[in-house]
Amino acid sequence: MDILISLRDSFNSHIIFGVALLLLVGYLFGKVAEKLRLPTITGYLLAGLFLGGSFTGIINHEMGNTLRAITEIALGIIAITIGSEFSADTVRRLGMKILVITLVQFITTFIVVTVCLYIFRLPLRFALILGAIATATAPAATVIIIQTLRAKGDFVNTLYGVVALDDAFCVLLFACIFAFAGPFFGMNIAEHSGIQMLWHAISEIGISIFIGLMGGVLLHLVIARNTNPKEIMIISLGFISLITTVSISLNVSSLLANMAAGAVLINTSTKNIKVFRNIAPLTPPLYAMFFAIAGTELQLAVLKTGTVLILGTVYVVSRAIGKYGGAWLGAGIVRTDPKTRRYLGLTLIPQAGVAIGLVLFIQTAPFVTNATDSIKVILEQMVNIVLFSVLVNELIGPPLSKFGLIRGADL
Secondary structure (H helix, E strand, O other), X not given: OHHXXXXXXXXXXXXXXXXXXXXXXXXXXXXXXXHOOOOHHHHHHHHHHHHOOOOOOOOOHHHHHHOHHHHXXXXXXXXXXXXXXXXXXXXXXXXXXXXXXXXXXXXXXXXXXXXXXXHOOXXXXXXXXXXHHHOOOOHHHHHHHHHHHXXXXXXXXXXXXXXXXXXXXXXXXXXXXXXXXXXXXXXXXXXXXXXXXXXXXXXXXXXXXXXXXXXXXXXHHHHOOOOOHHHHHHHHHHHHHHHHHHHHHOOOOHHHHHHHHHHHHHHHOHHHHHHHHHHHHHHHHHHHHHHHHHHHOOOHHHHHOHHHHHHXXXXXXXXXXXXXXXXXXXXXXXXXXXXXXXXXXXXXXXXXXXXXXXHHHHHHOHHHHHOOHHHHHHHHHHHHHHHXXXXXXXXXXXXXXXXXXHHHOEO
8 A cells, every 4th residue: 555655746746747647537537427427527526536536546635736728728729619609690689688687596596695695694794705605607518518518509609608608797796795794894995996806806807808809809810810720729729728828917817818709709790609619639638637736726624614514415405496486487588499498497506616705815915814703613614615516516517517408499
């Protein structure tokens, strides 16, 4: 055993070794998932869980940080793909419907999660913050399943729109609630700090979109007369990486920036579809590593605390009710087709990156060091509740999304 541990520690300092294992073990688990009629990405997630600290520890925390660049590039490609669905014709035809569905399911999820957590005796200010975080979705799983199934039609266009708007609304709502809940944590803030925080959230979204607009325009100008597929692939990947890097360096959303770039490309010229066709061959290994890396960050240790298990279960169940019920209600208000109303909510269950980012923001906020011990305990519970939700939703979410897409979309 000592020899195996020594061998593991010797190899897991090499990033190429980590990439090799993520691809090979991810492929193996993905094939097993297919045999069990589960989405391939569920296999990738389980492969990461197996390789991470919860089991073998082959992919350690330091290597996970090193591999983060892969996740950022993969998210950039996912986001620009979502943005490409916002063609002018689609927005004119579905724009108001998408907005109504998004707002109704967004508000419903926030209210249901907040009320349920409060009923289970989580203080209101903490329940409000978790309710805001619960509104976020994970676009990555949805995009991969859509591409795997080659799904299309109004159902898919509506889903892309809802997912794209969801996270922007989530950031704004979180900023508002966190700003006004701050004083109850013992923060020493000025009276206008709530407005400042809201303005910061709005400006972050604005800067992200501006970066994407500029990147999309420049990419269009560079490839306008280029017909060489290999060159288009190289240039496109370079621009996606550049947009992502600039966004991260300015502490704004690379997801929103790349979505905006995709929207610019598809609306500037129909010929720009060549960008998305030529980056498609790069996506299978990137997506496999992306979800495997996400799996390494899932920690089974959060299951050890009874309070976290109870509140985490309440959070997961109430969020699922809010997402499904809100999407069903919103689709009914705008009178979509019956399949969209019945199955759209199932595709909104996965939750990952944005939720983790927001709850870790709470954990690292300066006021936490001045908070009382009792508040620190609750804040730690909040972190674990969201991690529990991610663990559950990333494992059960993809199968539910796949089922919803098979039943609701055109295949």
